[in-house]
Amino acid sequence: MAALRLPAPPTASWAPVPPHAPASASAYARRVHPSRRLAARRAKGEDAEPEAAAMPVRTLLIDNYDSYTYNLFQELSVVNGVPPVVVRNDEWTWRDVFNRVYKERAFDNIVISPGPGSPACPGDIGICLRILSECGDIPILGVCLGHQALGFVHGAKIVHAPEAIHGRLRQVVRYHSLVIEAGSLPDDLLSIAWTASPKLLSFLESDRTDISNSVFWGSLENFMVDPSRCSSNAEELTNSVLDSCKIIMGLKHSSRPHYGVQFHPESVATHYGRQILQNFKKVTSDFGMRSLWLQERKVYSADQCSSIPKDSLHSERLELGDRVGAGMLVKRGSGKKHLRLRWKKINSLLSPTVDSEDIFAALFGHQNGEDTFWLDSSSVDQNRARFSFMGGKGGSLWKQITFHLSGQRANCGGTLVIRDANGSTAKNFIKEGFMEFLNEEIESIQYNKEDYEGLPFDFHGGYVGYLGYGLKVECDAASNKAKSSTPDACLFFADNIVVVDHNNGDVYVLSLHDEYTSNNGDGVSRNSAHNSWLVETEKRLLRLSAMASGLRINGKANVRSPDASKQSFVVEKSKDQYIRDVQSCLGYIRDGESYEFEKDQAENLMIVDLLRNDLGKVCEPGSVHVPRLMDVESYKTVHTMVSTICGTKKSNLGPVDCVRAAFPGGSMTGAPKVRSMEILDSLENSPRGVYSGSIGFFSYNRTFDLNIVIRTVVLHNGEASVGAGGAIVALSDPEAEYNEMLLKAKAPTKVVEDWSQAIYNSD
CATH class of the missing domain: 3.60.120.10 (Anthranilate synthase)
Incomplete structure (x- = not known):
C-alpha cells in the first residue's frame, strides 16, 4: 500500500518571490518565524497541532475546465472543514488573485486542478503558471495538469507518455497522455514518487490477491510504502527497467511549499486519496503556524466566500438564492x-x-x-x-x-x-x-x-x-x-x-x-x-x-404507408469519413485533450468519476458517494456494468440546477466534458437532436427522473432517425469502431424496417 506524505517545508526561511514579480507582491512576502503563543506552547512541551487542526483551512481551487474538479471540491470540503472556493483559470486576473491571497488573506493554500491540454498552452493553463511563479510562500498542490504546470514553470519538459493512461491504476488512478520528462527535472524540483511498472491494471484487476508489487517507488521520508510488499520486487527491478519505465508521479519544490501529483487522488478508486489531501492540509497548517499566516488572516467565518464578490466565482453562480423549500406554502404571489x-x-x-x-x-x-x-x-x-x-x-x-x-x-x-x-x-x-x-x-x-x-x-x-x-x-x-x-x-x-x-x-x-x-x-x-x-x-x-x-x-391494427416497401435507413456518414473521424479522435487523445480510456472497466470508472464531479456541484460537501461500483446487471438481451452515484442535494437548489450541472450525460461526451464537446462539434456534421439528450419528467412537487437517449427511434416530419456512435479510446481500432456503431443502430432500425415491411405485406 502507498500513500503520499507531503513533508513539512524547511523552517528557516522561504524563497523570496521571483524577481519578475511586482513590487507589491514582494512587500507581502513573509519570513518564517513562530508566534509568541506558539513559542510559549513549545516551551511547555505542547504540540501546536491541536491548535492548527481546530481551525479550518481555506483553499482556492483553480478549475482548468476539468470534469473532476468538483471531486476535489468534495474531498477538500471534508478534509478542510470548509468548502473551497472554485475559480476557473481565466476568471481572475493576477491582480484579483494577489488581492484575495495577499491583501485580504482569504486563503490558506491553493490547489490547481487537472484539465485538458498542456501547461505549455496559455489557453489550457490560464492564470496557473503565474500563481506557481509568484506565490512562492503559499502552499500549492497541483494535480495532473497542475502537476505538469509545476514542472513546466521551473523549466522541465512536458512530453508524451510512453502510452496514454486513462482510467487505469495501480493503487492510484491516472488520466493522462503527457508527463514531465524525468531527465529534464531542474535542481529546484525533487521527484518524491514515480512509477516503474510497465503494466497497469483495471479497477477489478487491482483487487487480485496475487498483485504484490507497488506502483510507486521513492524515499521513505517522502513517501509511505509498506516495505514488506515491495522489497523483493525492488531487488528484481534492474536499473535499465527503472530507467526505461520511470514516470514521475510526485514532485516537491526544494524551498517552496509547492507539490504536484500526476495521478488523481480524488478518484473513487485511488487508494489513500483523502490521506494525501489531509497531508497537504497538515503542510498548510504547519506552515501557517510558523509564518503567522493563519493567525493573521482576515476572514474567520466558516463561510469563506464572505469576502469574495459573488460575480467573480464560478461556484457561486450555482447558488441561485434562497428558495421555497419542498412542502412550504406561502401567500400567493405574482404567477404563483x-x-x-x-x-x-x-x-x-x-x-x-x-x-x-x-x-x-x-x-x-x-x-x-x-x-x-x-x-x-x-x-x-x-x-x-x-x-x-x-x-x-x-x-x-x-x-x-x-x-x-x-x-x-x-x-x-x-x-x-x-x-x-x-x-x-x-x-x-x-x-x-x-x-x-x-x-x-x-x-x-x-x-x-x-x-x-x-x-x-x-x-x-x-x-x-x-x-x-x-x-x-x-x-x-x-x-x-x-x-x-x-x-x-x-x-x-x-x-x-x-x-x-x-x-x-x-x-x-x-x-x-x-x-x-x-x-x-x-x-x-x-x-x-x-x-x-x-x-x-x-x-x-x-x-x-x-x-x-x-x-x-x-382501433386499427395497422396503418399502411404507400411507400412502406421502399423504406430503409441511410447512414449519415460514409465509412471512410467515420474512420477518419476516429483517427482524429485518437490524435486528440494522444495530445492530452481528452481523458478517453480503455473499454469496459476503465470506461465505467471514468464515467463514475465524471458523474461524481457533476453531482459534487450541487450536493452537500462530503455527501457524494458510490454505493455500487461496477456491478453487473443482466437483462433479456444484454449484460451491463452498472455503478450508482448518490449525493444529498443542497437545500437551496432545485431540479433544474441539478440538470444544468450534469447535462448532457458524461457517457455521451467523455471527459473533460467541455473540451470533449468542442472536439465532437468539430467532427460531427449533423446535430444530435434528441439523441444524447434526456427523456423523463419533472414532477410538480420537484422530484424528477431523466434518462440518456440512446438506441431510440425519433419520428419527425415523416422521417425516422436513429443516433448511434461509440466511445473512441486510446486503443480504438477505427474499423472496429465503425462496425460497433452499425451494431448499436441495428436493433432499433430493424424494428422500424420490419414494421414497415409487415404493414406492406399485410395488404
Missing part, C-alpha cells in the same frame, strides 16, 4: 400556482388479458398517438423499472411547450411556443434560455405534501418530455456546430396521468388542479372537472378487464 392532487387506486387491474399497452390504447388510442406520452417500464425483476406513466391532452392545466434555440452560441436564448388544451398558442422569445424558464415554472408551483403521501412513485403530474442535446449551450458548452430540425426541448404539462405498477398489477389515476382558480380560497373545490375525469377513467379501466386484449391505437 397552488396545485392540489387527487388520486384513486385500482387494485390488481393488470392480468394476463390486460396489460399496460391495453390501458394506453383504451384511454389514449383515440388521439392517434398525438399529444400523448407513455414512459413504459416492463422489467420488474430485482425491483427495476417498476412503474409506467402515461397520459394525454387533459384538463385545464395541460399545455405543450416547445423550444428552439435562436442561435448556435451560448446565451443565445430561443423561441418558446406554448399550446394549451383548447389549441390556443403563444409564442415568445426567451433571452434567458429554456432551462431558466423551466426553473421559474417549477419554482412558481406551491404544493401540499399530504396530497401525495402513500404513493409509491415519484411522478405525480407535471412536466414530461425531452431535452435535446443542443441545450448543452445552456449547460457550459460554448456552441452548437449545427442547428437541430427537431425542437431543442419539448414537454407536456400533464395534469391527468395514469400510473401502472408492474410489481403487483395496481393502477393509479391522478389529477392536478390549481386551488386558487378552482375555489374561493377556502380549500373547497368548485370545479369538478378533475373529479369527473378521475371517476370516468376509473370506470373505463374497470370495464377494460372484461375486454379482449390487443387493442390498437385508434
